[in-house]
Amino acid sequence: MKPDLKNILNHLQSFYILSIKAPLGMFSRPFYLRETIEQMDYAGAGSFLIVILVSLFIGMALSLQTSVELAALGLKMYTGKIVGVSIIREIGPVAIALSYAGRVGSGMASELGSMVLGHQVDILRVFGVDPVKKLVTPRVLSSIIMLPALTLVGDAVSLLGGYYIAVFVSHQSGPLYWSQIKDIMDFNNIFSGLSKPFLFGYLISCISCYMGLSTTGGARGLRKATTTAVVLSTILIIITDFALTRILIFILGMKV
Amino acid sequence: MIAFQDVTISFGEKTVLRELSFQAEFHEKIAILGGSGEGKTTILKLILGLLRPDRGRIIIDNQDITTMSEAELRKIRMNFSIVFQEGALFDSLNVYENVAFCLREHTSLKENEIEQEVRRLLKRVDIEDAIYLMPEELSGGMQRRVAIARSLAACEPKMILYDEPTTGLDPLTAENICSLINELSEGSPPDRKGFIAVTHKVTDAAKVAERFLFVKDGKIEFDGNLEEMIRTDNGTLKRFINELLILGDSHV
Incomplete structure (x- = not known):
């Protein structure tokens, strides 16, 4: 993969085609249900523990930082509100997506990359099987289902972590914390927080599968494909998050 | 019929095949010889349309496959x-599932019929006992046997392409694979199933093939039968054969 303009345009074109073909594959036969379930298990159940850990500590750290700053202003009672909004709208979806890119995205890129290097993808084509439909569509579908589900779990665990710090470290009232959380659970916040993981899941899976399928050059090429998949996913998650936040603020009529 | 007409292909700066031309019938037993990196596997991938040449035409069954879409290529393959x-x-699949793969994708056979067919194919390549093993539990020779069984399940091909079928195997296993290749191409032309085997093991090639092509610097330097190959005046081919014979194939 040389960084010349023609090469970059070729890659962009191929990525564009893959990212259109992969989701369209869900609506035509054959349906690879078994592969999709396997991917959901790998992406969802396999990431569960990591998501719990990451979310718990993010929630606790955020609650701790917020409590310290608000205590100085005498506004500790607002900890729940700030933690809740930050987690649900922003930090939860982004942190879980980044963990997902690191664990699942890299796994997808390396698995498909080694299938390419081991000629397994060639064999699929020789047997008349479309590799995008067989390999990419189940991964994209499982990602757009499992990442939002993981985000829901992660948000809940983060809020619990925040509660622990607010009540047992910062000595605030538990019911007050939960009433603050309840207050911010409106349509705008929930929609903002839950729409992002769908797009992140789609982006991570398409990028990772594309990088895997375009692997060349042995073990070194595989390392490069995996690293590029994670780096590109990370950058795109951050940029897309900003763009999506801007769009959602506009669509939902929120004031800046 | 397969026809390569002035086929050129490059990977980056490196030109692998230069205006390479040859013709072959589906029933022929062909060995393509040549050193590492001479583009032997590339020839197989070009035949299957897995790669497209930069220049030249590849004709399969009177159709130019170089301009075909992926959907059209599926029929050719x-x-x-x-x-x-x-x-x-x-x-990620065990031996049974590997061999059943094509049957599941392309036929409406019931599971018990698939199992019967898989067992028949595994018996044919003499590896029935390994039916529920995973690929990493198999030796190199066993993996190749399973791959051959899987290739036979692929909608009765007219021709089988072998990429270095005996490389990396001990002499006895290599001998077994050669016998299997011969068995699968039994019969007289034009009814038999032909093959193209690319290899640098000339003694194994001599056990299975009737026609030999020698690729050097992206071109076919020799095309003939075993007798013609042994008597060749082509210095490079002579060295290639002699070197292999003197060293003993398995040492190269």
Whole structure:
């Protein structure tokens, strides 16, 4: 993969085609249900523990930082509100997506990359099987289902972590914390927080599968494909998050 | 019929095949000889339309495949099956599922019928006992046997393409694989199933093939039968054969 303009345009074109073909594959036969379930298990159940850990500590750290700053202003009672909004709208979806890119995205890129290097993808084509439909569509579908589900779990665990710090470290009232959380659970916040993981899941899976399928050059090429998949996913998650936040603020009529 | 007409292909700066031309019938037993990196596997991939040449035409069954779409190529590929060097078995599937793969994708057979067919194919390549093993539990020779069984399940190909079928195997296992290749291409032309085997093991090639092509610097330097190859005046080919014979194939 040389960084010349023609090469970059070729890659962009191929990525564009893959990212259109992969989701369209869900609506035509054959349906690879078994592969999709396997991917959901790998992406969802396999990431569960990591998501719990990451979310718990993010929630606790955020609650701790917020409590310290608000205590100085005498506004500790607002900890729940700030933690809740930050987690649900922003930090939860982004942190879980980044963990997902690191664990699942890299796994997808390396698995498909080694299938390419081991000629397994060639064999699929020789047997008349479309590799995008067989390999990419189940991964994209499982990602757009499992990442939002993981985000829901992660948000809940983060809020619990925040509660622990607010009540047992910062000595605030538990019911007050939960009433603050309840207050911010409106349509705008929930929609903002839950729409992002769908797009992140789609982006991570398409990028990772594309990088895997375009692997060349042995073990070194595989390392490069995996690293590029994670780096590109990370950058795109951050940029897309900003763009999506801007769009959602506009669509939902929120004031800046 | 397969026809390569002035086929050129490059990977980056390196030109692998230069205006290479040859013709072959589906029933022929062909060995393509040549050193590492001479583009032997590339020829197989070009036949299957897995790669497209930069210049030249590839005609299969009177159709130019170089301009075909992926959907059109699928029909052309039905004529062939391929056994890659390391077998290229799907490592997430066991032996049974690997061999059943094509049957599940392309036929409406019931599971018990698929099992019968898989057992028949595994028996044919003499590896029935390994039916529920995973690919990583198989030796190199066993992996190649399973790959051959899987290739036979692929909609009755007219021709099988072998990519270095005996490389990396001990002499006895290599001998077994050669016997199997011969067995699968039994019969008289034009009814038999032909093959193209790319290899640098000339003694193994001599056991199975009737026609030999020698690729050097992206071109075919020799095209003939075993007798003609042994008597060749081509210095490079002579050295290639002599070197292999003197060293003993398995040492190279």
